[in-house]
Amino acid sequence: MDIGIIGAGAIANVMMERINHDRHENLKVKSVFVRNEEKYQHLEEEFGITLYTDLEAFLSSDIDIVVEAANGEVVKSHMPEVLKHKDAMLISVGALADGALVAELMQIAKHHDHTLHLPSGAIGGLDLIQNAQSHGELKRVRLTTRKPAAALSYEDLQSERVVFDGRAKEAITLYPQNMNVAIILGMAGMGIEETEVMLIADPNVDRNIHHIEVKGAFGRAEFKVENQPLPDNPKTSYLAAISILGTLERMNRHFRIG
Numbered sequence: 001m002d003i004g005i006i007g008a009g010a011i012a013n014v015m016m017e018r019i020n021h022d023r024h025e026n027l028k029v030k031s032v033f034v035r036n037e038e039k040y041q042h043l044e045e046e047f048g049i050t051l052y053t054d055l056e057a058f059l060s061s062d063i064d065i066v067v068e069a070a071n072g073e074v075v076k077s078h079m080p081e082v083l084k085h086k087d088a089m090l091i092s093v094g095a096l097a098d099g100a101l102v103a104e105l106m107q108i109a110k111h112h113d114h115t116l117h118l119p120s121g122a123i124g125g126l127d128l129i130q131n132a133q134s135h136g137e138l139k140r141v142r143l144t145t146r147k148p149a150a151a152l153s154y155e156d157l158q159s160e161r162v163v164f165d166g167r168a169k170e171a172i173t174l175y176p177q178n179m180n181v182a183i184i185l186g187m188a189g190m191g192i193e194e195t196e197v198m199l200i201a202d203p204n205v206d207r208n209i210h211h212i213e214v215k216g217a218f219g220r221a222e223f224k225v226e227n228q229p230l231p232d233n234p235k236t237s238y239l240a241a242i243s244i245l246g247t248l249e250r251m252n253r254h255f256r257i258g
């Protein structure tokens, strides 16, 4: 499968390393869409990709799927056009807190017979949560995220501080680069207005930690993910990048787990 990526930051670089450098059996990154060609010129030689700054030319290149790894604004401005031409995957899922955008993307995908894939990003357990909600029987979903204080721009904090306590829908408006996980959790489960979120800035941790607690007719579950941050962007966990890789790999299979 030939891949086009939008964005060339921390996540895109992990993808290019794992797929092109490591010579993945079934996947190849061919095209990368950026807004600043000069800044990213070196990637052409490093990973054997072609850079594009024109969306139409990017979408006409020899790719089967487009992966967004940029930001929520790019999802809003580019994804409707992308889905008219290609299957797509997006990691800045926080943009989908906008219900009108979700409706538009779903309508385009259906009309053009394309699929929009939403990887689980820096968390897990979304199979269980979707199963538990399949008959509308979830009672409570709560996410507690603890990040290094500096990743949340609290460089001088001496002890941990709760910087947000509320619902997923509001969390993403205040922390668009840190609370994408709250939105995918909400979409998988009880909705972004019902999903409870606490965000803690902690000067004593060096990982991005997501603790998910779920209650429903099935019983209860807890997941705790202690993520290694990416050196290029410590707000972002390595797992978020490889959740894209894993989702791409599973698309090629003729069986499904979960």
Ligand SMILES: NC(=O)C1=CN([C@@H]2O[C@H](COP(=O)(O)OP(=O)(O)OC[C@H]3O[C@@H](n4cnc5c(N)ncnc54)[C@H](OP(=O)(O)O)[C@@H]3O)[C@@H](O)[C@H]2O)C=CC1
Pocket (backbone or CB within 6 Å): 006, 007, 008, 009, 010, 011, 012, 033, 034, 035, 036, 039, 069, 070, 071, 072, 074, 091, 092, 093, 120, 121, 122, 123, 176, 177, 178, 180, 181, 184, 232, 233, 235, 236, 237, 240
């Ligand atoms: N779902 C999840 O669990 C998670 C989601 N994320 C999200 O994933 C996204 C990517 O993260 P990460 O790689 O760490 O981010 P980075 O900031 O490292 O990289 C973002 C890249 O997007 C590029 N970009 C920005 N605007 C545009 C544009 N208009 N057109 C083309 N390229 C553009 C930037 O280019 P430039 O240099 O020109 O600015 C940069 O190359 C973020 O939105 C982040 O919040 C992150 C972690 C977890």
Ligand SMILES: O=C([O-])CC(=O)C(=O)O
Pocket (backbone or CB within 6 Å): 121, 122, 176, 177, 178, 179, 180, 181, 182, 208, 209, 227, 235, 236, 237, 238, 240
């Ligand atoms: O990478 C993480 O741990 C989570 C994150 O930034 C996000 O959800 O936006």
